[in-house]
Amino acid sequence: MSFGFVMNPNQESRLPAKAAHAKLRRANDARGELLMDEAVSETQGTTIADAPKAEKTEEGANKQGFAALTLGALGIVFGDIGTSPLYTLKTVLSDAGDHADQTVHLGALSLIVWTLIVVTTLKYVLLAMRIDNDGEGGILALMSLIGMKRESRPLIIAAGLFGAALIYGDGTITPAISVLSALEGLHTAIPSFDAYVLPATVVILGLLFLLQPFGTATIGRLFGPVMASWFLVIALLGIWGIAQNPSVLVGLSPTHAITYLAHGGFTGFALLGSVFLCVTGAEALYADMGHFGRKPIWAGWFIAVFPALILNYAGQTAIVMKGAPTKDNIFFQLCPHMLLVPLVLLATTATIIASQSIITGAFSMTRQAIQLGWLPRLMIRQTSDEGYGQIYVAPVNWLLMLATIGLALAFKKSDNLSAAYGMAVSTTMLLTTLLLFNAMREVMRWPIAVAGIVAAFFFIVDLGFFGSNLLKIPEGGWVPLALAVMIYTLMRIWHRGITAVHARLGETIQSIDTFFDGIERDGIARPEGTAVFLSRARSETPPLMIWHVRQNRCLYADVLIVTIQTALVPRVAPGKRYKVIQERENVWRVVINSGFMEHLSLEALPHALKAEGHDVDLCKVVYYVAHETIVRGRGDKRVLPRWVEKIFALMERNQAHLTDVLNLPSEQVVEIGRHIEL
Structure with missing residues (x-):
């Protein structure tokens, strides 16, 4: 039991590089202002004549600090959603069947584009990120923020805890499907490599987890530049694909998505579960807000990530409409044959970075749950002096390793694993919408009618994706759900037990x-x-x-x-x-x-x-x-x-x-x- 630790009486994500950049920034409440601790010039003691020069120096330093934060966010925040082009369109068209025509192709592109706009841009970037708990985001921080308003809120607590448990469940799948998808790209260049994809995946994942106790403070500084290169490359590949079939750009219109859903029947509805793969990393944007701040994440999303994703998905769709086979990985077919091996290496590096975000996000969320009294004490070790984000939690690391490698061995291919992917995240997003509704009313002070309309819109969207992902349960979607239920049950048992211990000790x-x-x-x-x-x-x-x-x-x-x-x-x-x-x-x-x-x-x-x-x-x-x-x-x-x-x-x-x-x-x-x- 956690002797010496109590919760506030009113109460019932990530990476080494995060902490390195946390020195530059401290969240300064809901206004979204930035304090660049290392970027503020000392102007005290200057003369009046020196003041303009000092102001220019400070302005330049602030710009450098903001650029550093934005680059850091590219490496940490967007790893998961940024590597989704490796498998999303391939999975969507595979589920659409062998006889997909231009209507299906444009409908799939339109669904992906507008899912990115509605779910990621509108819900998370523009709405959720305006609601923070002293600068921190994520479902546990949101739960705590709303929980402060009243002493007993069992439904809020349940939604927040189960949402956090679901992130653990989904976190076991993300590294496996990402690394598998990247290595499968070598089939296009070296068909004989197929037999080595799974063993290589297991080795890479094993090394990734084995290196966690040592921290990644030094190499973590490279995450931003590597991911910036990744987004530049996928944008250029997308432009290359679009140039071969510019007519694909009509698929950016929402009418193609609406038409496909209206006439696709059950098949169109089922396809939403695969389309949802394009936003599985959206929760990270909100969860990592405390490390980088709202504005650097906004800048990274609107300037680099969102345009690169749209261009790449459009480029993939363009070459499919020109006759590219959909059985092989569509992403790698965008690349000239002579550059395939370098692209696979870059993709593998990007997926490792995305996996690292998931792992240290789990560490960070575990610390939050322990401090809030929902998990027993675990040894949390700082792997670097550069900031609070660089931590290591041994039990979480080894359990994640066993689960992730076990899933890779059980499902063998990214196509098989995609069936299990998304169930946990779609449920988390549904629960986040419920929490956001309360936050809009109580934190942002919106009229209940306005908050209700906004929440209802996102709830309907989330419900559609959730319902479609339910169809994946027999094919593997039960795995992250089972893990989430187990973790949620353990959190509830721990809290109930600690409450009973408090009551027993209170008798003396x-x-x-x-x-x-x-x-x-x-x-x-x-x-x-x-x-x-x-x-x-x-x-x-x-x-x-x-x-x-x-x-x-x-x-x-x-x-x-x-x-x-x-x-x-x-x-x-x-x-x-x-x-x-x-x-x-x-x-x-x-x-x-x-x-x-x-x-x-x-x-x-x-x-x-x-x-x-x-x-x-x-x-x-x-x-x-x-x-x-x-x-x-x-x-x-x-x-x-x-x-x-x-x-x-x-x-x-x-x-x-x-x-x-x-x-x-x-x-x-x-x-x-x-x-x-x-």
């Missing part, structure tokens, strides 16, 4: 005055020294301290009661981080407020106490930490169903130790054990 609570009056009356020994008790209690005597005095009949002269409280915001301002209260003479209570995106530490504790007139040397204190064991309750003490108690006890037993999470020196730690009956 005493007031500070009652407790210390008692130890003075009983003559408890008070040797020199400082005791630090890590506790959930924000106002009363920690049960841990009561147990210690009861068992050992002594208590150090100076006592610090430390509670780490997770707020429903990503980061807490320095001035609001510590709350120091002197309860009695030589008895201090310190409440440390931590954001759900922040690293937990006690290093700054002495500074907070010194500001209140109390000096403490952390090298000389003794930390008291609880070590509880969950046991089956009997009679009235049984508060959890047996199966829930068993799973919760297993999770509690295997969570990371608080001493390790806070990096406490083992020689200064005293553990006190107790059985908790549930």
Whole structure:
């Protein structure tokens, strides 16, 4: 259990390069303003005559910082959606059947283009990214933002948690289908390579996960330039394809999409599930907003990514209308034969970068869930000093590796895996729309009629894609759903168990005055020294301290009661981080407020106490930490169903130790054990 960590009483993504660029930018609330920490010139002390020059220098530095952020966003945010041309149109036309004609081709192109416009551009880029939780985006941040408005919102919590669980499920498929699609391109240049596609995919994925513990801070700086090259190349390939059949541009009109859906019947509806593959990375744009800011992501999308995607999809459609076979990968047929191998290498690199985004996005979301109290403690290790985004979570890494490689081996080809792809993301997008409706009313203060019309429009679109993806369940769509249900269930069990533990510990609570009056009356020994008790209690005597005095009949002269409280915001301002209260003479209570995106530490504790007139040397204190064991309750003490108690006890037993999470020196730690009956 997470002793010493409590949630805010009102409450019920990604990459190494993200953190490197986070130095340049801090989200500055919903206005979308940017603070370029490394790009602001120091103008203090300049003369009036120097002021114009200083302003120009600052303006130039700001432009450089903005360009760096935009380039960084290209490498991190757009990896998933940017590699979708490798398999989307191929899957769409394959599902359309062998007798697809020009109506189908133009209808498919129109559906893809307008899906990118409606879902990615309108919903995520222009709407969702205007709603942030202290600069952070993503479904968990959105859930926390709306959850702050009221104390109990079970439907909001359920939608946010299940949406997060679905992202884990989909994250196991993205690396497998992306790398498979890229390597399958070698068939066009070297047909004999077919037998090596799957083994090579497994090797690449294995190496990718094996390298995670070492971090990718250095190589991460190359992600932006590599992905910028990727988008330039796919745009040029698209232009080359369009030049061969310019009439394809009529497919940009929405009339072809509407006509195809109107006359396509069930086949047209089923095709939406394949069309949806073009926006499977749209959620990342919102989730990564806190790392780069709204404006750099907007710039990257409108200037580079969106035009490149449209051109490439149009180019692929153009060569298909000219007679290119659809059984082979259409994307690679755009390329001249002599350049195929370099293109495959570039595509493979781009898919590895996209996969890296998924992996570290899972790390980031895991940290949020732990801090918010929905998952047990796990060791979260910083792989670089450059920023909070460069982290590594070993259990998540190895589980993702097993699931991803297992899916690649089970499905063998990207065509087979595409059937399982999209189910989780379409469900997440549906849930995000429900959360956005509440955010439009409560955060943006839109009239309910306006919010309802906007949400209804996106809900109908999302529902269409969701319904079409339901048809994929028998073909593999059940895999990410099953993973999501399992993760959601574990999060619910953990939260329910922790709530029960809090209630059980609350039965032994005493007031500070009652407790210390008692130890003075009983003559408890008070040797020199400082005791630090890590506790959930924000106002009363920690049960841990009561147990210690009861068992050992002594208590150090100076006592610090430390509670780490997770707020429903990503980061807490320095001035609001510590709350120091002197309860009695030589008895201090310190409440440390931590954001759900922040690293937990006690290093700054002495500074907070010194500001209140109390000096403490952390090298000389003794930390008291609880070590509880969950046991089956009997009679009235049984508060959890047996199966829930068993799973919760297993999770509690295997969570990371608080001493390790806070990096406490083992020689200064005293553990006190107790059985908790549930």
